[in-house]
Amino acid sequence: MSTTAADRRARSGLGAAVAGMALVAATYGMARFGIGLYAPRLGAQRPDLAAVLGWAAAAQFTSYALAAAVAARLADRRPRAGVLLAGVTATAGCLGVAVASDPAVFVIAVFIGGMGGGFASPALVPIIDAAVARRAAATGQSLVNSGTAVGVIGVGALVPLVPSVGAAWVLMALVCAVAAVAAWCSARAGADASGRPSTGAPPAPGPWRLLAVPAVAAGIAGAGSALIWAFGPLSVTGAGVVGVDRVGGLWIALGLGGVLATLTGVVVERWGRRRGWCLCSGALALSGAGLALSVGTGAAWAAYACMAVFGVGYMGLSGVLVLWSRQVWPDAAGAGTSVLFIALAVGQAVGSAGFGAVRDTRGLGALALAAAALSVLGGLTALVRSRRPGRRDPRPETRRE
Numbered sequence: 001m002s003t004t005a006a007d008r009r010a011r012s013g014l015g016a017a018v019a020g021m022a023l024v025a026a027t028y029g030m031a032r033f034g035i036g037l038y039a040p041r042l043g044a045q046r047p048d049l050a051a052v053l054g055w056a057a058a059a060q061f062t063s064y065a066l067a068a069a070v071a072a073r074l075a076d077r078r079p080r081a082g083v084l085l086a087g088v089t090a091t092a093g094c095l096g097v098a099v100a101s102d103p104a105v106f107v108i109a110v111f112i113g114g115m116g117g118g119f120a121s122p123a124l125v126p127i128i129d130a131a132v133a134r135r136a137a138a139t140g141q142s143l144v145n146s147g148t149a150v151g152v153i154g155v156g157a158l159v160p161l162v163p164s165v166g167a168a169w170v171l172m173a174l175v176c177a178v179a180a181v182a183a184w185c186s187a188r189a190g191a192d193a194s195g196r197p198s199t200g201a202p203p204a205p206g207p208w209r210l211l212a213v214p215a216v217a218a219g220i221a222g223a224g225s226a227l228i229w230a231f232g233p234l235s236v237t238g239a240g241v242v243g244v245d246r247v248g249g250l251w252i253a254l255g256l257g258g259v260l261a262t263l264t265g266v267v268v269e270r271w272g273r274r275r276g277w278c279l280c281s282g283a284l285a286l287s288g289a290g291l292a293l294s295v296g297t298g299a300a301w302a303a304y305a306c307m308a309v310f311g312v313g314y315m316g317l318s319g320v321l322v323l324w325s326r327q328v329w330p331d332a333a334g335a336g337t338s339v340l341f342i343a344l345a346v347g348q349a350v351g352s353a354g355f356g357a358v359r360d361t362r363g364l365g366a367l368a369l370a371a372a373a374l375s376v377l378g379g380l381t382a383l384v385r386s387r388r389p390g391r392r393d394p395r396p397e398t399r400r401e
Helices: 003-032 039-045 047-074 079-099 103-131 134-145 147-161 165-194 209-238 244-271 273-297 300-328 333-358 364-381
Strands: none
Touching: 003 079, 003 103, 003 134, 003 147, 003 165, 039 047, 039 165, 039 209, 039 244, 047 079, 047 103, 047 209, 047 333, 079 103, 079 165, 103 134, 103 165, 103 300, 103 333, 134 147, 134 244, 134 300, 147 165, 147 244, 147 300, 209 244, 209 273, 209 300, 209 333, 209 364, 244 273, 244 300, 273 300, 273 364, 300 333, 333 364
16 A cells, blocks of 8 residues: 555544544434433423433433344445434434423434434444554544543533523534534545445354353443433432532533543553453442442532543443454454444343332432442453353454453
8 A cells, every 4th residue: 555545544544533433422422321411401391201211211222222233234234324324313313302391202202312322333333444544443443432422521511501401402413413424424435445345245243152241241231330321410419419500510520531431442452351341340330339429428529530430431341342343253343343232232221220110219329339239240241251162263352351
């Protein structure tokens, strides 16, 4: 490859990574997780919706899993179609939330909006692999995955600037649409620069047993993460630790912590995916303990600290899942990512419904302890070896355990 061609490839890869990060920021940080962020405002401005916030969170995680299942069949073969579906569903969902006052309509809108991330992540994995040089692929994937943190910071900044829930969600819909167009265009440019045009043939997935352990670990850890995603701000503001007018700061702290997830690729390359997963799971468990501490003592600093640690842990976990799928299913990384993210979303759906059902009858300390225990269990599960004796994984990266 000539120097000019290499420079063109580098620019195209950077553009694809930035556009992908923007799409993840819009579909995850805004359309998906914005529900938990705006929960206090939604409950205050639209009281009829307060009773269904837990079910809305579960519906969102469920729709995400369904979209990821569909994306598993088209991500590696038609990634641009996945990007388009991500933009359409995220935009429609945000617009639905902006106008919804009826609980049923609200849950349906959240369900549709939750699909955006399920389509986006699996589609972006092959797009980035095609556009970014192989030596920088892990860093590129981590950069894209950190978009969730960027989106959360953006929504956190919107809370004090745009007090109206309707106006805020209309603005988020616009961001989703623009980000999808940018990612769609960069995907075409990245494919042209990569020199690897798609043959249209379906990718060949690897042995399913290689995804069994990370899928189970993702489901368990996902259930533990649901407490903060769905009820973190409600718990803190309800206890009077942080005022409703300052709840955006909690999510900005989460997003700033999540920016560190850009280092996930480096961590996995040096320590291995299993140790990297355990490290991130430990951060999730620590964040649950911090939430209980902040509510129990009334310490605002503990609330902000626990959200920052949670951001590091959760964004890191999802980044490890992307890299894990690329290592064990190198020829079908998009499909592998779908499988693992489905497992994560199923765990989150179960956790959201479960925590929502008992949070009025159980103290936050008990719920935080349960969430921390699930996070620890999810981390330990990743240490289970799924390979048969005497068998080796097909690529050198997979031997870094």
